[in-house]
Amino acid sequence: VLSFGQGIAGNTSAMALAELGAYVVKIESPTRPDNVRNLIADHPRITEPGGAVTSALFGGLARSVRSLTLDMASERGRELFAGLVPHADVVLDNFRPGVFQRWGFTFDRLLELNPRIIFVSLSGYGAGGPRDGYLAYGGNISSFLGMTYLVGVGNGGHHDYVASAHCTLVILAALAYRDRTGQGVQIDLAQTETGACVMGPVYLDAVLNDRQLDKGVGVAHDALLADLFRCQGPEEWIAIELTDAGDWTRLVGVAGLLEDPPAAAAWSATDTEKARAAIASWTATLTRHQAFQKLHRAGIAAGVVQRGEDLYRDPQLRARGAIVEVDHPDIGRLEYPAPVHRLSATPAVVRGHAPRLGADTAEILEEFLGLDESELADLRQGHVV
């Protein structure tokens, strides 16, 4: 996989492929590398021996891939890229629509270089149409889709991860198609559209029923009551969902709530409000983990609104090895969420730390293009790699 994946969506999709066993080459400009390297949170500036900046965020989004630097704006850089295409199964383009084509790499050109190539372009709004090329952060996608309106705030990260998973899936689907037909495949993926595909019922209701949707709709469709309740301490919450009156009876048993619970068959809006008030006064006396343990044992669906420390110490995540330590030569040892694809025989595993900028340039260009030391030195001299 030759990946130009950037940001969250492009990087994590390429990383998932690498952790599932693909040989993934992340290509960055030698002079303007991936901007995620510059997104520094909670640590001082980290500089690699070669002078490039890196970050803990990059360390978590670009694990397990190899790093090749290539100046695609230069003719020599594009020649080298063209030389690599015959060795690749997948090219992942994550630039604005048209950028890759302006470099001369249309799908037809890639097919000439490799008739079995899979060319996936991931962009905010997709290629074509009046909003082709629009800048799009996850928050913008949320607004465009109607999610910011429904929820009240944008949740940009959600849309990035939704796009990432769909990108990985379509690459695997295209590989399956190609393996059976021998034909290369072009895929145009719009982050907006991947987000819309997990909002099907919202759009069907809006269009088929011509519904004017209210803000905040649709949190829990099957529930008697679903809400966040304040626990002891500032900004401490627990989510509780009661599916049916049986859950209410169970909760009354645990919490000693209302002496006179409403009859199972006859819940009214007033009952729900009474129940809500009773639960709130109960949870206010407990810490969030205390409340969770009581509810968990009683068989009621509940979830602590977990903070960073809660996730870090989460007994379930720890028991399953869902947090892995990665030792990076510049970032140091740091724990990250592990890959989620748990296959019994061929699981996704961390294959290595996020690479230093251009760490594998020499090896890749030697192995696939047969370049020697002096040619590499010239390329470095000319800032092509």
Added chain:
Amino acid sequence: MTVMSEALAGALDGVRVLDLSGPLASYGTKLLADLGADVIKVEPPGGDPMRRRPPFKDDTPNLEGSLWFGYYHENKRGITLDLSRPEAGPLLGELAGGVNVAVVTPLAGSPARWDARWREWSHHELVVCAVSPYGLTGPYREARATHFTSQAMGSVMVSPGDARPPLPIPDQQVYDLASTHAAVSVLVALRARAVAPGQLIDISVHEVIASQSHLVQRFGLSGSSQLQTAGAAVPPAGTWRCADGEIEFQVWDPKHWLGFVELLGNPPELTDPALADLRVRRQQIEVVRQVTASILADRKKEELVQRGQALGVPCAAVNQPREFVFDPQTEARQFFATNTHPYLGRYQVPGVFFRSESPVAVPRRPAPLLGEHNRQVYVDQLGHDVAELEQWKGAGLV
């Protein structure tokens, strides 16, 4: 064996999937169906619980009228079988014998009768994919969870930055994300059949959610233990009222800011070049907020979006969902497909999630009516006779 030169009906043409799943994986199996797999959804004779989930067409409850069921079961075939009854055992075995993949969603409190069965299948050349709230192992494996409570535990809710509680993501989008990863895993297992003919895939919704915030690593680095917060953005990042609705900006980079100031017509209060620096702007929040609010209040959102994008400012209108459906971009890319269903009629529905000239995906077929494919599957495929099927129906088994 498919002839190489013939066009495939989707990338997964020929792959057969037994869908024993509930809402946690209904989207994942829909994705497999959209990619050409033959997905057989098994429902209880009274209908899948999702058939009772509102909204319904015309708000009228009907087993064929749930928009949820209609959306999440497109391109699948549907049969009925009462899995709570021991007599279902042999039929379940026959169904499993005819497929490559089985998808299950074991939940706390659900009957464990068949768990040993599908675990066994994974040892016999079947890819078994289990999607569950917490995963099949670990201290919480039996804990109950819902889409709402899972978002709390995995920390995907965003705090609005004031006294209000964090805000959840509606519908079942987080389940759908987890089951997209399930579909990814199924495709990987199918690719790996030469080395591992059968596999058990264990997807945990909790792990999927927890892996998408950076909270674990941030705690490891600095001990910072905040929630994800929307209110922390430095203006003009965020949403603003304008003459005909709302607009949202993401202004982080200095070049975004310079474009934004130009979009506002270079108001003198904002032309100090130092304001391009996020840290400086953080000290001037009130000024930025007042000037921005007063100028945007008189402008129209679409004009702002078009001009803003031309100036390099990441921005979007805060659409209502139907505005997305009828947006010229959505229409130009023909994202919505038309489907025709015996009860829902002809309707517009989100199409496949990508565009391709190659037939990697298949055209839309409507969700199955309750038991629509019983005869096709039990009689034509498994070789039972019609009288037997009628007898099972009479006994309430199918």
